[in-house]
Amino acid sequence: MIRYIAQRALLALPVLIGILFITFVLNRLIPGDPCRAMLGEKASDAVCTAFSKRYGLDQPPVVQFGYYLGRVLAGDLGESMRFGRPVTEMLMERLPVTIELALLSLLVATFFGVILGVVAAHWQNSPVDVSTMVLANLGVSVPIFVLGLLAAYLFAVLLKESPFSLPPSGRLTAGVRVQPIAAVWGLNELGGPLRGLLDFFSQMYVLNGLLTLNSKLIVDAGRHLILPVLVLSTVSMSVIARMTRSSLLEVMNLDYMRTARAKGLNERRIIFRHAMRNALLPVITVIGLSLGGLLSGAVLTETIFGLTGVGRTMFDAISSRDYGVIQGFTLVIAFTYVVVNLLVDISYAILDPRIRLG
Amino acid sequence: MSTSAATASVEPILKTRPRGLWRTALRRLFQRRSALIGMAILLALILVAALAPTLATHDPTQSLIGVEEVTKRQPPCIHLFGCPHDQPQHFFGLDGNVRDLYSRILFGARLSLLVGIVSVGFAIVIGSLLGATSGYLGGWTDHLLMGLMDIMLAFPSLILAIGIVTVLGPGLINTLLAIGIVSIPVYARIMRASVLSIKQQDYVTADRSIGVPTRRILFGNILPNALTPLVVQGTLGIAVSILDAAALSFLGLGAQPPTPEWGSMIGQERNQVFTAPHLILFPGLALILTVLAFNLLGDGLRDALDVRQRA
Numbered sequence: 001m002i003r004y005i006a007q008r009a010l011l012a013l014p015v016l017i018g019i020l021f022i023t024f025v026l027n028r029l030i031p032g033d034p035c036r037a038m039l040g041e042k043a044s045d046a047v048c049t050a051f052s053k054r055y056g057l058d059q060p061p062v063v064q065f066g067y068y069l070g071r072v073l074a075g076d077l078g079e080s081m082r083f084g085r086p087v088t089e090m091l092m093e094r095l096p097v098t099i100e101l102a103l104l105s106l107l108v109a110t111f112f113g114v115i116l117g118v119v120a121a122h123w124q125n126s127p128v129d130v131s132t133m134v135l136a137n138l139g140v141s142v143p144i145f146v147l148g149l150l151a152a153y154l155f156a157v158l159l160k161e162s163p164f165s166l167p168p169s170g171r172l173t174a175g176v177r178v179q180p181i182a183a184v185w186g187l188n189e190l191g192g193p194l195r196g197l198l199d200f201f202s203q204m205y206v207l208n209g210l211l212t213l214n215s216k217l218i219v220d221a222g223r224h225l226i227l228p229v230l231v232l233s234t235v236s237m238s239v240i241a242r243m244t245r246s247s248l249l250e251v252m253n254l255d256y257m258r259t260a261r262a263k264g265l266n267e268r269r270i271i272f273r274h275a276m277r278n279a280l281l282p283v284i285t286v287i288g289l290s291l292g293g294l295l296s297g298a299v300l301t302e303t304i305f306g307l308t309g310v311g312r313t314m315f316d317a318i319s320s321r322d323y324g325v326i327q328g329f330t331l332v333i334a335f336t337y338v339v340v341n342l343l344v345d346i347s348y349a350i351l352d353p354r355i356r357l358g
Numbered sequence: 359m360s361t362s363a364a365t366a367s368v369e370p371i372l373k374t375r376p377r378g379l380w381r382t383a384l385r386r387l388f389q390r391r392s393a394l395i396g397m398a399i400l401l402a403l404i405l406v407a408a409l410a411p412t413l414a415t416h417d418p419t420q421s422l423i424g425v426e427e428v429t430k431r432q433p434p435c436i437h438l439f440g441c442p443h444d445q446p447q448h449f450f451g452l453d454g455n456v457r458d459l460y461s462r463i464l465f466g467a468r469l470s471l472l473v474g475i476v477s478v479g480f481a482i483v484i485g486s487l488l489g490a491t492s493g494y495l496g497g498w499t500d501h502l503l504m505g506l507m508d509i510m511l512a513f514p515s516l517i518l519a520i521g522i523v524t525v526l527g528p529g530l531i532n533t534l535l536a537i538g539i540v541s542i543p544v545y546a547r548i549m550r551a552s553v554l555s556i557k558q559q560d561y562v563t564a565d566r567s568i569g570v571p572t573r574r575i576l577f578g579n580i581l582p583n584a585l586t587p588l589v590v591q592g593t594l595g596i597a598v599s600i601l602d603a604a605a606l607s608f609l610g611l612g613a614q615p616p617t618p619e620w621g622s623m624i625g626q627e628r629n630q631v632f633t634a635p636h637l638i639l640f641p642g643l644a645l646i647l648t649v650l651a652f653n654l655l656g657d658g659l660r661d662a663l664d665v666r667q668r669a
Contacts, residue, residue: 014505015505015508015509015512016512018505018506018508018509018512019509019512019513022509022510022513023521026521026522026524026525029525030524030525137392137650137653137654137657138646138650140597140649140653141597141646141649141650141653142646142649143601143604143605143608143621143642143645143646143649144605145604145605145608145621145624145625145628146624146638146641146642146645146646149624149628149631149638149642150631150635150638150639150642152631152632153631153632153635153638156632157632157635168632292513292514292515293514295514295517296514296515296516296517296605297516299516299517299520299609300516300605300608300609303609304628314517314520315520315609318520318521318524319610326521326524330513330517330521333513333514333517334512334513334514334517337512337513337514338512341512
């Protein structure tokens with residue numbers, strides 16, 4: 001098992017270096033002069049020379065890539081030319097927003113996706129099955145931005161006076177205060193990585209509310225998250241529901257399922273203990289893969305709902321040619337994706353002995 | 359004596375013509391209701407795209423200021439549904455630049471179909487070439503090419519497409535290219551998998567041993583076998599491409615105004631959703647229908663051709 005994990009991890013290494021290389025090349029190919037994009041069209045040549053020197057842009061590309069690689073390994077993702085701040089610092093501030101959004105969406109998508117898939121498979125060809133699959137087909141066909149805008153209109157305008165009214169943008173209502181977890185816990189003197197971690201978690205408002213027992217914060221942050229999560233999870237939920245259904249149907253026809261029924265086991269036990277174990281394998285792959293969709297979708301969802309997370313920052317950085325931020329954020333997104341796929345591969349091996357032994 | 363009797367009884371069977379894979383598939387496809395719905399929507403869309411100049415009531419890019427007594431972002435006005443007859447008729451209302459939304463959406467069908475088909479076509483051609491080379495040659499070429507494909511797959515597709523469009527510059531053609539490039543790995547993998555499985559077959563070894571040129575083996579034996587998964591994946595891929603292109607246009611990186619592209623139409627009016635929801639609803643519905651059609655057809659094809667995901 002350990003050998004299998006090590007093997008998979010080693011295979012991911014060249015991919016990660018490749019990602020770094022592609023990001024680097026793409027950024028260097030972006031047309032336009034970063035100096036004039038940052039400092040304005042009127043920046044003098046002397047100023048731009050100093051600017052290039054400061055950010056190492058006067059060095060040959062190979063040297064720049066070498067420097068970059070070294071810095072990344074040391075945990076330094078460079079500096080935002082636009083804001084003059086370290087990219088790592090910006091990431092620490094914005095990553096929690098995206099992680100909270102993506103994780104909640106993944107959770108919602110998996111939970112409801114699997115349930116809908118099981119229900120549809122169990123009552124195959126019934127009206128429940130047909131309507132679930134029609135909805136799932138629509139779910140994969142709706143563009144996130146259309147769904148987001150229409151949902152915002154529905155819940156913020158049409159249902160404004162009803163109890164179902166939901167805020168269409170932002171993370172909190174004005175007046176709701178957020179305190180760092182460390183401050184609430186009386187750990188103000190705490191420093192080092194632990195403090196960094198606590199401050200990171202503080203930015204996830206729902207988690208912050210849970211950890212500091214601040215019910216007002218949980219409710220308000222949660223209400224602001226309902227629409228973005230609903231919108232972002234729709235595609236993954238539909239894909240997961242479809243995959244669960246087809247995978248379960250395939251397993252249900254196998255001989256060992258007939259044996260289980262012949263033994264007189266009840267239907268729930270048959271589905272959840274016997275069928276699901278095998279049927280879940282492809283579903284897990286889909287769940288892992290859907291993270292890529294969630295990260296792509298986060299760019300759109302964050303733009304629509306006015307959330308300052310990784311996706312929206314990426315988009316702003318691209319519009320203003322902020323190389324450092326694009327590089328750093330792309331790297332982190334791709335890195336996350338590779339690691340998640342690695343975890344999916346490993347969980348596959350844990351669940352299915354045929355893979356690690358085969 | 360007994361031999362001739364046996365021959366006589368076999369004859370009728372020989373007379374029935376074997377049904378080919380594609381004919382069987384087509385028959386199965388027509389038996390599936392969802393695939394039929396997909397085909398019907400698609401046919402309607404193709405008709406709309408082809409007949410857009412005839413069906414449109416107005417010029418899709420011309421502002422109606424001074425031409426008609428209308429205000430900007432006016433909601434739909436259909437005489438049949440009780441809109442006063444003294445007001446000019448606009449089925450889907452007017453947009454922020456006082457243009458007829460219905461005409462813009464009709465012309466938008468051309469762009470979306472074009473983007474989907476061209477970008478996927480590009481990806482299939484390049485991807486198949488790369489995959490076939492990779493699988494056929496093996497060794498270092500294979501490692502290098504598939505390594506590159508793995509790296510491309512490590513990026514969420516829209517993020518990579520955004521990166522490529524940033525390099526190439528915003529615009530419809532560059533969006534097409536970016537989405538095409540991003541989709542290459544999927545087809546390369548399908549093609550490679552097919553090549554690898556077919557390369558080992560005896561009839562290919564036989565061909566090689568009698569000196570059939572590589573090109574003819576690739577195009578004569580291997581490509582036809584890889585065609586079914588490519589067609590299925592391609593149909594589903596068109597749906598994804600249309601969605602991604604619309605997303606890029608929505609973000610302002612794709613088609614530029616005044617081009618009547620659905621995604622960019624929604625992007626331009628997104629802040630008006632609370633006051634003029636029709637500007638989001640109609641282009642949105644058009645997008646949903648188009649993507650749904652390709653998804654339904656792709657699913658139908660997959661079942662009809664019985665293709666398992668090989669990539």
